[in-house]
Amino acid sequence: MTTQIFPELAESARPAIRRRRALSVTSTYPSADKPVKRRRIDTSNHPNLEASSLHSNQHPLSGIADAAEAMRLTQAGEASEPQGTQSSSSSDVGNGAAAGATTGTYTSPSAFIASMDDPLVNVKNGHVKALSNGSTNGSLTNGSLSPRIETLAEPYARHAKAVARVFPPGTTLYPDSMTDREEFVRLLLQTLKDVGYLETANVLEQESGYSYETAHVAAFRNAVMNGKWDLVENGLVVLGVRDDDSLRAARFMISQQKYLEYLEANKRAEALLTLRQEIAPLDIEQGRLHNLSRQVTSSLVLGLCSSAPSLIMASGPEELRRQAHWDGSNGSSRQRLLSHLQQLVPSSAMVPSRRLDTLLQQAREHQIQMCNYHIGSQTHSLYHDHSCSRKQFPSMNTHILEGHRDEVWQLQWSHRGDKLASSSKDSTVIIWKIARIEATRELDCTLQHVLRDHSFHINAISWSPDDSYLLSSAEHEIKLWHAETGACLKTINQQHSQTVNGLCWLADSSGFVTGGMDRRIIQWDIKGNFVLQWPQLDIRILELAITPNGRRLVAIGQLAQPISISNEHTPSAHSLATTLQASAGVHAPTVSGNENRTSVDIERRIVVYDLETRQEIWWQSVWGELQSVKISEDSRFALINHQQGDVALWDLVEERLIQRYVGRPRGMCVVRSCFGGIDGGLILSGSEDGHVYVWNRRTGTLFEMLSGHEPGGVNSVDWCPGESALFASCGDDGTIRLWGPEPELTADSNMVEQPGPIVHDASERETQNGKQLVGGLRTNDGYLLGASPSRMKEASTR
Amino acid sequence: MGMTHLEFLYGTRIFGCKTCNAHFSTTEDMMSRAFNGQYGRAYLFAKVVNVRQGEPNDRPMTTGLHTVRDIFCIKCNTQVGWKYDKAYDEAQKYKEGKFILEREMIKTVD
């Protein structure tokens, strides 16, 4: 990109201007009146630049701008270079390329000329030589973005002239760079062509000497896009596809397309012939095809096979397209075929579509994964690495909800995020209403109901998927509540003989599942009627979770009886378990006699069941107490708290440990964790040291330890669904705390009283305010409602 | 303090709270069946879990003076027996640190 290209100026070129202007309207993005910024090379500063060769490329007539502008451009010893590519033959133009055009877009006669990228780099490193290779390929790439560009008139195309080829040293972009220059330039070419900067692409091809792709590729592409099936297979061979399996797969895909197109065109005889002679023989080898490549033989491609014969009965093209899930020869089907076939071709011969953009997207995703405070709403720029500010992270305690009379053990947001249920050692469950004030987007928290019919402290709570109902369990007793009225709809206290720690709803809201320390899993209908009981398990259930897709039930539990070695059902699974435990930092206890077993020695397990068949799919043995389990939104991962302090992320599909989140101290009690952030990229956990721990899910980096609940532990945390910066925590201090970003400081914020309590003195302030406000703020239940003082409201209790 | 799970035991036979099924002890930890409690027959165990201990006090027993504490089920708070802190008779020293569960207050649990 060294040779700077400027227009040659000539009055006679005027007619071309109009053509150019027409072109700019239909093609590129710059608006008609927006001058494009230009760059120049001052050859005097760059001795390496062979000015003579530049000038030798001068072109008599291709200039466009008016004379005055020309003077400006050519003054000061600049290389006055003919803009535009060398006339890269009008056959290229036939592909839709505006070959032989000037660089950039002429938007008005006096406009500046768009120019190439930073010349300094190349000039510094390289030599400029006269262009020797004029072969370019102006074919459009895979991108569907490419605007249609009218063919330039012949005379104009001929005016274009060769651009000097540049030979930078080495093969990489920079001496110390890892990026191969040819690869980079070819990706750039692809992108430029996709976007419609065809002339620039042509110039780049000449200047670099690299072509985006060979004529063979273009021929192959054209064959597919124009339905010249006979040429397609041969085209693949030419492009380097040689092995039998690949060719068989290709033939299969081509034949299917062919078959469907015949049917679409109502050429039944030809279709039938294709089916019998081409598809049917291949069909026999389907098993083999399937093994070849899952990517290539996509489910669509194979799925069609079995239904292919029946398609011949389709009453018309519409019906055919619907039945075959195929959008016709004029739709995207050929493009899709092309991209399937392309996967067989070496990527160096045929660059995968949108490759540069794909790479940039990967960079973006990587940056997001590395961004600890990611809240998802930022725009991304290529100019700098993405990074969210801590200012938008919910690191500040904004609201304190007081209503429980003892330690708060668990809390859970409703799925809509407008309610919060909390459960306590005081044997009550409280439903809080968390409304949003439209104008200010602030939260308005009110105590809605105190559910007080349990006679033991509460072990678990669970919102129904539609937020209509709430389940709670206290020891062996389960209650079903109507969330809006707070009425108890059902009490279940006969079927479980021990503590019920697992409560979860079926994904379709048709009922729920309970699991207890009595090794029973029982299914209930929506009204709390008994449906069925699973065969008694090996484990006492510490918690249950159902994947959001409704397919699997994940249980954590402790083995009811030790399993003797001879009884071990899968020795391989056990050895795997041992390996993983070591990596999970969960150590097996030293082997001791049978005497004096304590709960510490008891084996714990993570067990995954198929919810429909109730069969065990997989289990994993771990040592040391397990505390809680949460499932990721995509149903794939389970987040499990270990009493040793670790939080572990397990992949339920690959059946392995993915990440450990460490730093939390070892504890004695049940402490729960959750996924957080707008895309689940954070891991949060309570801790007995009174802090809320926050890790980057991908990297495992512990980056926040939020304080507020001390003294005493934080028992549970839950991120508000749909919110980028809101979560709740609860603790031994009897409070529930909401966390949000620090308020933005406005110009006069120092003058105005802050709306919410400040994190460090929140506790004290709340207590003081609470005392002052006791008279006015007692609810009918006699519970003191604590919320941010400025937003306290009379609670509606019934 | 936070929520804790009751302790669950491994054992051929598990003795638990008659009222609420909480595990207390196992046959493996049973030392003697030949005791009498407030409500009749009682068992001596080397180890008992899920119980809360009351204040110590001296009680004259059929085998002499002992310092004992009543023990209560931590789940349902029922008094289920006592623990020997101290035996003043040398022959009874083996009971120190051991527990009595009244048969009337316990049952075999799962």
Ligand SMILES: [Zn+2]
């Ligand atoms: Zn009890």
